[in-house]
Amino acid sequence: MSRPPRRPPAPPTGDLFAPRAVPGPAAPLTVLQLTQALKAAVEPRFGDVHVRGEVANLRVQSSGHVYFTLKDEGATLPCVLWATQARRLRFELEEGLELVAHGRIEIYPPHGKYQLVATEVEPHGAGALALQLEQLKARLAAEGLLAEARKRPLPFLPRRIGVATSTTTAALRDFLRVLHGRFPGLPVLVAPCRVQGEGAAATVAAAVKALARHGVEVIVVTRGGGSREDLWAFNDELLARTIAASPVPVVSAVGHETDVSLCDLVCDLNKEVTVEQINGASKEAAAGRLKGILEYCDEPLVSSDFKGNQNSSIFDSLQTLVLGGNMAKIIAWYDNEWGYSCRMADLALMLFDKGL
Numbered sequence: 001m002s003r004p005p006r007r008p009p010a011p012p013t014g015d016l017f018a019p020r021a022v023p024g025p026a027a028p029l030t031v032l033q034l035t036q037a038l039k040a041a042v043e044p045r046f047g048d049v050h051v052r053g054e055v056a057n058l059r060v061q062s063s064g065h066v067y068f069t070l071k072d073e074g075a076t077l078p079c080v081l082w083a084t085q086a087r088r089l090r091f092e093l094e095e096g097l098e099l100v101a102h103g104r105i106e107i108y109p110p111h112g113k114y115q116l117v118a119t120e121v122e123p124h125g126a127g128a129l130a131l132q133l134e135q136l137k138a139r140l141a142a143e144g145l146l147a148e149a150r151k152r153p154l155p156f157l158p159r160r161i162g163v164a165t166s167t168t169t170a171a172l173r174d175f176l177r178v179l180h181g182r183f184p185g186l187p188v189l190v191a192p193c194r195v196q197g198e199g200a201a202a203t204v205a206a207a208v209k210a211l212a213r214h215g216v217e218v219i220v221v222t223r224g225g226g227s228r229e230d231l232w233a234f235n236d237e238l239l240a241r242t243i244a245a246s247p248v249p250v251v252s253a254v255g256h257e258t259d260v261s262l263c264d265l266v267c268d269l270n271k272e273v274t275v276e277q278i279n280g281a282s283k284e285a286a287a288g289r290l291k292g293i294l295e296y297c298d299e300p301l302v303s304s305d306f307k308g309n310q311n312s313s314i315f316d317s318l319q320t321l322v323l324g325g326n327m328a329k330i331i332a333w334y335d336n337e338w339g340y341s342c343r344m345a346d347l348a349l350m351l352f353d354k355g356l
Helices: 031-042 128-142 170-182 200-213 237-245 262-266 275-296 314-323 327-337 341-353
Strands: 049-060 066-071 076-081 098-108 113-123 161-165 188-192 218-223 250-254
Touching: 031 098, 049 076, 128 237, 128 262, 161 170, 161 200, 170 188, 170 218, 188 200, 200 218, 200 237, 237 262, 250 262
Parallel strands: 076 113, 161 188, 161 218, 218 250
Antiparallel strands: 049 066, 049 098, 066 076, 098 113
């Protein structure tokens, strides 16, 4: 019968009171080793952070990279926004602007510093779109593009009207209904364009330029109401500058009466002017111009068109027709009633050429 194996002898317990050996000092780390250890510990933990602070020490490099500092009452944080992200900003960074920056913390060993590499920045409090619009308004106002002095009067009874809008919008149908209700047969040239969404502003600007090249005397930019985002295309800088530079007067009829876009501010006339104001100004101008035209004729003429007023002058008769908006009747009256079309046709052409 075999014996069980013997247990190994217990290790010696030693002297519990004997002095212990003290380990020697650890080998020193190099600067690079310490920095790399910090980088490995910090960057993964702060790889996706939002930081709020005030912009200071703003510098924009020729490369497009933007360097700035976010600060509060207790600390500062160096930040960088690379050019690819900076080009996408919808507003301009300014000293003292309070931002919320989103990005990651990076430790840069050659300088021994950490910084926030921002991927997105947004104004704190006010939205980026609102800030962008206010900055753009200030810039255009400084250039004089919003000044009332540069705005042009509209021609009275234009011979051709251009409209820049979507062909599917209700605003176009409403515009044509009102226009042709007052002036049937007045030619209208529509330049189709997008009035909402990404890239819409560029299509509206192209439509305005195209209409100006095709001989219209007034351009109307219009669309119906909507949210601020729906109407944002009409706050575009390129579109605003296109309208301001148009050789043809531009009327803005964008959104509801309470909506104010940048187009409303740079155009020659906007929807805030009431129909009564337009008609009143046009009638007053028409009366003055018509009197001047008729005084140019060297012989007084008596109208036989108005049987109840045999002694009325042609001026009174024509003024009644002009103020009633019936230019076609005036021309027909010249050619048919008076019979000598040379003198009367010339006078009719003068009415048109002088904006009547």
